[in-house]
Amino acid sequence: MIFLHLGRLNLPRTVLKKLFQMFPDMRCVKCSHMKEKLNSLLQWLEASNNFYLNESVEIFETNESGRGAHLCSGRLKTNDLITSVPSSHQLNFHTVIYHIAKFNTNIVIQGVTPLTSDSRTNEDFDPLVENVDPRYKAYSVFDAKLLLSMSSFQLLSLYILAEWKLLPLWGNGNFHSFWEPFFDVLPTRADLRSIPARWLNEYPPVNVSLINLLPQSCYENSLRISKLLNDDWRCISPILEQWKEMFNESSSPSLADLYQEFIQIYFIINSRCLYMELPLKTNPEDNLTMVPFVDFLNHAPLTETYCYPRIDRMKRNTYGIGSFSIRCGPHEYVQKGEEIFLNYGAHSNDFLINEYGFVLDENRWNCIDISTEVKSMIQIPAHKRFLMENDYWGDYTITHEEISFRVLVALALCSSNDIRKVEKFMMGFLPDDVFKPHLDNLLRIILENVTAKTKEKIESILELNDVDAFCQQNVLKIYKGYLCILSHHLGQA
Numbered sequence: 001m002i003f004l005h006l007g008r009l010n011l012p013r014t015v016l017k018k019l020f021q022m023f024p025d026m027r028c029v030k031c032s033h034m035k036e037k038l039n040s041l042l043q044w045l046e047a048s049n050n051f052y053l054n055e056s057v058e059i060f061e062t063n064e065s066g067r068g069a070h071l072c073s074g075r076l077k078t079n080d081l082i083t084s085v086p087s088s089h090q091l092n093f094h095t096v097i098y099h100i101a102k103f104n105t106n107i108v109i110q111g112v113t114p115l116t117s118d119s120r121t122n123e124d125f126d127p128l129v130e131n132v133d134p135r136y137k138a139y140s141v142f143d144a145k146l147l148l149s150m151s152s153f154q155l156l157s158l159y160i161l162a163e164w165k166l167l168p169l170w171g172n173g174n175f176h177s178f179w180e181p182f183f184d185v186l187p188t189r190a191d192l193r194s195i196p197a198r199w200l201n202e203y204p205p206v207n208v209s210l211i212n213l214l215p216q217s218c219y220e221n222s223l224r225i226s227k228l229l230n231d232d233w234r235c236i237s238p239i240l241e242q243w244k245e246m247f248n249e250s251s252s253p254s255l256a257d258l259y260q261e262f263i264q265i266y267f268i269i270n271s272r273c274l275y276m277e278l279p280l281k282t283n284p285e286d287n288l289t290m291v292p293f294v295d296f297l298n299h300a301p302l303t304e305t306y307c308y309p310r311i312d313r314m315k316r317n318t319y320g321i322g323s324f325s326i327r328c329g330p331h332e333y334v335q336k337g338e339e340i341f342l343n344y345g346a347h348s349n350d351f352l353i354n355e356y357g358f359v360l361d362e363n364r365w366n367c368i369d370i371s372t373e374v375k376s377m378i379q380i381p382a383h384k385r386f387l388m389e390n391d392y393w394g395d396y397t398i399t400h401e402e403i404s405f406r407v408l409v410a411l412a413l414c415s416s417n418d419i420r421k422v423e424k425f426m427m428g429f430l431p432d433d434v435f436k437p438h439l440d441n442l443l444r445i446i447l448e449n450v451t452a453k454t455k456e457k458i459e460s461i462l463e464l465n466d467v468d469a470f471c472q473q474n475v476l477k478i479y480k481g482y483l484c485i486l487s488h489h490l491g492q493a
């Protein structure tokens with residue numbers, strides 16, 4: 001097997017393709033450094049005794065989608081177990097509290113921190129270690145009430161920041177986090193650089209001119225995510241300030257530097273977490289867990305086809321909430337090298353770029369928001385009032401499959417100027433045919449208008465020379481997805 005740092009060399013795709021043809025094994029894991037890290041991760045997981053990995057599966061890496069899993073031998077049939085990760089090796093609200101409580105005996109939460117000071121083993125509570133390990137000091141700022149008041153995102157991002165980034169500084173590299181093998185395989189800043197909310201918050205600023213050219217709904221989504229990010233930062237930054245005061249200056253990065261690390265960690269969690277109910281939390285948004293190895297699975301757009309997750313609550317240990325397993329879905333694997341996918345949900349490219357920092361060349365879930373154009377057609381105040389009163393104002397979208405019913409209602413009203421008739425249409429008593437051909441004409445005007453604007457945006461993006469090429473390509477792909485939808489409907493309209 002040949003190992004080279006191909007990713008870092010940034011070789012053109014054509015050259016890479018040639019190299020891969022000459023040395024097919026190179027696809028496996030491109031970089032020996034990464035292979036070592038993956039081996040350490042597997043050793044760490046296997047130490048738990050309850051970790052399972054199907055021998056037909058291995059990790060590979062490409063320039064396009066980073067690490068992923070593929071079939072390396074044999075076959076995978078529907079419902080075959082692919083991997084199972086015990087709760088001791090998942091990072092979530094429960095396990096974080098459990099690990100923090102190891103360094104702070106005042107934190108006692110039933111069912112989560114079973115080790116009280118009386119029941120701690122010597123290994124867990126060595127007084128000598130207590131004097132030295134900086135986490136005894138750092139985690140003394142916590143009490144149960146404070147921890148329980150945090151959201152999963154806040155606690156996880158703070159804890160990962162402490163264990164991954166601060167512990168090596170606090171303890172001069174002499175102390176190691178239990179989670180180190182997992183941290184070692186997490187994505188780099190560059191891997192997640194195509195998330196627009198990062199462009200809004202990173203310093204020095206990046207892709208500024210690209211932000212202005214994002215589709216409106218995509219931009220609004222990035223603002224929403226940016227707000228969540230900064231709300232969480234405001235919640236955890238007082239604790240970071242306390243830690244700054246506790247530890248000497250050389251082991252305390254500035255708050256501005258920590259904020260940049262926090263952004264990276266926030267999006268690592270966001271792009272890798274999986275849904276799991278947590279008894280301590282009532283808000284569904286807190287029901288998340290990070291599962292090493294499972295988080296290597298890349299996304300494919302087909303739903304109910306590829307792997308599916310299962311939580312085995314029988315296999316919980318003292319501080320756990322169940323093993324996280326992945327099983328083979330209806331699509332069976334027989335071809336060596338075939339990628340093993342997980343569907344992250346029915347997500348459009350606008351959504352994928354915001355949440356995960358990638359887009360798909362072809363994506364059946366793409367959707368165009370044409371609210372601005374439709375609203376501009378509604379000139380009569382009574383029409384606007386009617387649509388608002390009936391909750392039909394705004395959120396006008398089209399996909400490849402359909403023009404949304406909301407659009408048809410708004411345009412039916414605009415083209416007929418007949419509220420009674422539109423009411424019947426809304427209730428399903430009349431077909432949309434009765435509004436033709438006016439409705440079709442209005443729709444064509446809108447679609448042609450959106451097509452022209454989309455082409456202008458593409459031109460403007462192509463002219464940019466001060467932005468990251470990968471991010472630029474991703475935004476272009478969003479607009480190209482729009483053109484596919486538009487030309488499909490214009491052909492039919």
Ligand SMILES: C[S@@+](CC[C@H](N)C(=O)[O-])C[C@H]1O[C@@H](n2cnc3c(N)ncnc32)[C@H](O)[C@@H]1O
Nearest residue numbers: 064065066067271272295296297298299356358
């Ligand atoms: C859960 S992780 C999957 C493992 C990841 N590829 C890695 O190297 O660790 C999700 C991330 O993988 C990448 N990804 C997932 N599916 C992808 C796809 N179909 N195409 C391109 N990138 C993808 C994105 O960077 C995303 O944020």
